Amino acid sequence: MARRTKASVKDAATEDGKTAEAAETETAVVEPIEIPDDWVFIGKSTKPEYILLKLANRHGLITGATGTGKTVTLQGLAESFSDAGVPVFCADVKGDLSGVAAMGKEKGWIKERAAMIGYDVKFTAHPVIFWDLFGEQGHPVRTTVSELGPLMLSRLMDLSDAQEGVLNIAFRIADEEKLPLLDLKDLQSLLEDLAARANELTTRYGNVGKRSIGAIQRQLLVLEQQGGNHFFGEPALDVGKDLMRTDDEGRGYIGVLAADKLMQSPRLYATFLLFLLSELFEELPEIGDPEKPKLVFFFDEAHLLFRDAPKALLEKVEQVVRLIRSKGVGVYFVTQNPRDVPDTVSRQLGNRVQHALRAFTPAEQKAVKSAAETFRPNPDLDTEQMIMSMGIGEALVSTLDEKGQPSIVQHTYVKPPSSQVGPITKDERKALMEKDPVAGKYDESIDRESAHEILQKRTEERAKAAAEAEAAEEKSKTTTKSSGGSRGDGFWTALGKSVVRAVVPMATRVLEDAIRRNALGGQRRR
Structure with a gap:
């Protein structure tokens, strides 16, 4: 005690x-708090606050202003899911989450918070696989252009409707002509081929404008400069296997995506995470509501996914979030304000942790009011006022109960993590990467024959055929111009040609004399 x-x-x-x-x-x-095996412990209010493991696939939302403790809350939840044998994938926007791979240390605030809520902190490191689209702070993460698809690629490049239409045609032709689209140069080569065949293709597929193709090529160049060439290629990430691993002790691996550099290209970041969700949705079988999730996915800086998103993309996100639950995947959006998440998605998020919000302007006060209204009211708590007055490490918590209904909101002190708070060193990260389960699997890229090489061969064959046809035509002209009858001429044919050559000049001279006389007005005397 x-x-x-x-x-x-x-x-x-x-x-x-x-x-x-x-x-x-x-x-x-x-x-002291007794934590059952089917709990994901969050912290304590007047009672323990937790997520039921069997309802963790009903998704969730973690919100709060910068510096209010969202990252520590995320780290603590990731640890608890890992301890329960559930793999986790999360983005490390600031570099702090890498500490989950190292054993925590007893600090003053950790000791005080643990004593305040009666929590016995067992300091330990957790199994981690580090990932990085750029291959610098983790294993490279790649996918192919064809796997990403035209919808998300259009979103990534911010294409107009006309340009997206041309991109859809390009993917259709790639399928029909069996042209694998693996990396950016494959798509660039295909677009060049489409431009050369624009007139032919327009009558079959609709307008294939060269101007639209040029605009797409420019956007591909920008994407390449932002690091897109690192993202597209092979070997592609095996989402169903390497994001859903457990270690020898049965703990779930925590996949940590280095996102500090990636955040400089927010569209690439948001598109990549949406792609992972879509791949999980496509690959995993339906299992209903399992006793615990097969994977929990934390989407940090979630507002980047929804900002200026076209309707088709929002519908895609809503569909994936709604249906992926039955495949055993829980999705937890992490952002500053609950209004960052559209209502169509927000209403599907059953487990909620709201850290403090600051309200200095009318718009911010309206956001606080909106956040308070998302909770099931507590008659003993002024939710709106509490959101503005909470300190670091405090949160309003509402989760789904045994019946699947939201619990009454409670003011909660969040538990401290058992792993290191703050980043690990580069040497520590490197050592962990060298012995994790995917070491060496993705580190070297593979460039096999694909659309670029196939189209290059096709162009060379066309050029060769054109050169041969031109040479044949020149040869034919040279033969025709040669003097005299050909070797194949018969006697009468050769005789006819000789007569013509003798008579035609004589007739021409007679005609010229007659014309000259008439022109001078003279007539021949009889």
Whole structure:
């Protein structure tokens, strides 16, 4: 049993941003918490707050202003899912999440928070696989152009409707002519081929405008400069296998995507994470509601996915989020404001953790009010006021109960993580990468024959055939111009040609004399 003096309660509460007056209301003696195996423990209000493991695939939302503790909450949830044997995938936007791979240390605030809520922190490292689209801070992550598809590729390049239409035609022709689209140069070569055949293709598929093709080529060049050439290629990530691993102890691997550099290309970041969700949706079988999820996916900076997204893409996201639950995947969006997530998606997020929001402007106050209204009301709690007054490490929590209904919102102190808070060193990261389950599998790229090589051969064959035809035509002309009858002429044919050559000049001279006489007005005297 953990015992605390009133003074120590005040100190800890003040460090976490809580007022001393509120701290005095805390009990001085806190009973230790017993955590069942089917819980994902979040923290403590007047009672333990948790996500039921069997309902964790009903998705969730973690929101709050910068610096209010979202990353620590995410880290703690990832640890709990891993301990329960559930693989996790999350993006490390600031570099802090890499610490989940190292054992935590007893710090003052961790000790105080653990004592405040009666939580026994067992410091430990967790199994981690580091990923990086650029291959610098993790294993390279690649996919092929054809796997990404025209819809998400159009979103990535911000194409107009006409340009997206041309891109759809390009993918259709690639399928029909068996042209594998693996990397960016494959798509660039295909578009060049389409431009050369534009007149032929327009009558069959619709307008294939050279101007639209040129615009797409320019966007591909921009994408390549932003690092897209690292993303497209082979070997492609085996989503169904390498994102859903467990270690020898039965703990789920936590896939950590290095996203600090990736965030400089927000469209690439959002498109990549949506692609992963879509691949999981396509590959995994229907299993209904399992006892625990097969994978939990944390989508940090989620507002980047929905900002300026076209209707077709929003419909795609809504469909994936709605249906992927039955495949055992839980999706948790992490963002600053709950309004960043469209209503069609937000209504599907059953487990919610709301950290503090700051409201200095009318628009921000409206956002706070909107956030408060998303919770099931607590008659003993002013939700709107609490959102603006909470300190670091505090949150409003509402999760699904045994009946699948949202629980009454509770003001909660979030548990501290058992792994290291803050990033690990480059040497530590490198050592972990060298011995993880995918070491050496994706590190070297493969460039097999695909659309670029096939179209290059086709162009060379066309050029060769054209050169041969031109040579044959020149030869034919040379033969025709040769003097005299050909060797194949018969006697009468040769005789006819000789007569013509003798008579035609004579007739021509007679005609010229007659014309000259008439022109001079003279007539021949009789």
